[in-house]
Amino acid sequence: MSATVASVGVIARPLLVGVLALAGLSQLAAINNDLLAAAGSKHAPARADLQARLAQTPYDQAALRGLASADRQNGNATSAHALLTLAGRLGWRDSQTELMLLEDAVRQGDANAAMRHIDALLRRKPDLAPRLMPALHAMATDKVGRNALLVRLESSPPWRKEFFTRIDFIPAQYQAVHETLLSELAKTGKPAGAEEISSYVAALARQGEVGRARKLWTTLTDTKPGLVLDPEFERFDPGSSVPAPSPFEWNASRLPGTELRITVEAGTPSSRDLVVDTDGSAHGTVLAQALVLKPGRYRLFVATPSTTVLAAGGLKWTVRCLPGSKTISTGGAAVALGWQSDFEVPAMGCAVQRLSLEARRADALTVGEARFEKVWALPLAGSGGPLS
Numbered sequence: 001m002s003a004t005v006a007s008v009g010v011i012a013r014p015l016l017v018g019v020l021a022l023a024g025l026s027q028l029a030a031i032n033n034d035l036l037a038a039a040g041s042k043h044a045p046a047r048a049d050l051q052a053r054l055a056q057t058p059y060d061q062a063a064l065r066g067l068a069s070a071d072r073q074n075g076n077a078t079s080a081h082a083l084l085t086l087a088g089r090l091g092w093r094d095s096q097t098e099l100m101l102l103e104d105a106v107r108q109g110d111a112n113a114a115m116r117h118i119d120a121l122l123r124r125k126p127d128l129a130p131r132l133m134p135a136l137h138a139m140a141t142d143k144v145g146r147n148a149l150l151v152r153l154e155s156s157p158p159w160r161k162e163f164f165t166r167i168d169f170i171p172a173q174y175q176a177v178h179e180t181l182l183s184e185l186a187k188t189g190k191p192a193g194a195e196e197i198s199s200y201v202a203a204l205a206r207q208g209e210v211g212r213a214r215k216l217w218t219t220l221t222d223t224k225p226g227l228v229l230d231p232e233f234e235r236f237d238p239g240s241s242v243p244a245p246s247p248f249e250w251n252a253s254r255l256p257g258t259e260l261r262i263t264v265e266a267g268t269p270s271s272r273d274l275v276v277d278t279d280g281s282a283h284g285t286v287l288a289q290a291l292v293l294k295p296g297r298y299r300l301f302v303a304t305p306s307t308t309v310l311a312a313g314g315l316k317w318t319v320r321c322l323p324g325s326k327t328i329s330t331g332g333a334a335v336a337l338g339w340q341s342d343f344e345v346p347a348m349g350c351a352v353q354r355l356s357l358e359a360r361r362a363d364a365l366t367v368g369e370a371r372f373e374k375v376w377a378l379p380l381a382g383s384g385g386p387l388s
Helices: 002-006 014-022 025-039 047-056 061-073 077-089 095-108 111-124 126-139 143-154 160-165 172-185 194-206 210-220 308-312
Strands: 258-264 272-278 284-291 296-303 315-322 333-335 338-345 352-359 368-372 374-379
Touching (some): 061 077, 061 095, 077 095, 095 111, 111 126, 126 143, 126 172, 160 194, 172 210, 258 284, 284 315, 315 338
Antiparallel strands (some): 284 352, 296 374, 315 352, 333 338
């Protein structure tokens, strides 16, 4: 196999140069060696033996593959391809056949065929994902290869989730390609789900690309942009046992001594209020979301019919800088129809901000119900807005 693969000449399409560069000439050979070892094959059967097997069983896929391999070694590429094509028509479950057909597709610059054989290999041998999935991103740098991959992803193959959630399979130089795939998949009948998007968004955030991560999240999830996302709690589900898929959405902490619920006003199903019940013993974060604001001064507004618990200090809306936990909100005060708090995002050391509702132990006035209709922020004079 190594000699055969090494003899590959000029590749017809740039996308398949990428396949060879990442799946690698030696990588394809290594995969084949692993498959042979798993099958317990040490020596290739003699040609006469293979021909005898075919005479007895004309549809012997392994025998056809063996003859194709022999023809390759002897430089008879046309005969080898014909035999492999016939072997492939007998089924896709023979991984060695699929690997050899993948090599032929690479030689011929056939993106659709290459995608078909990679799909078959990943279905049959999921452990090949670390070797083959980077090649898929390489293929996607070419429009033809990208379209072939999108068609396959739209069919929801069993390896699709891993393709999107195993960020370690995405070479750094192909991050832009991954974003293009997510964007173009959104135009199909099977757009990427929140979990598939969030894995990549979280990876961007960890790399310090927080503004880019937030913008990508809002774009791909069709989220209305704003300094605070989901300000009226339309998507927030306090009863969910699954964490929010993104740090830019509301995340509840299930803090002992508090209970969160959503109420809907009769006759106005679009009006959702977040209700927080507290028994006065709670201490910690009730819910939070990450903001990405430019340096400057801002005003936080909280629409609420009653400010009693906020005024008593039992609950407090807080803005902190990340990394670290420097508090930059100014406490706040009751105003008409709610509560407001001014804060300033410094130019240094505050790339990300954390907006949170905090519970604090206080007096009897903190026991009871707090109802929040909307939470939003506005830049004050001379300030910017979201980095995204």
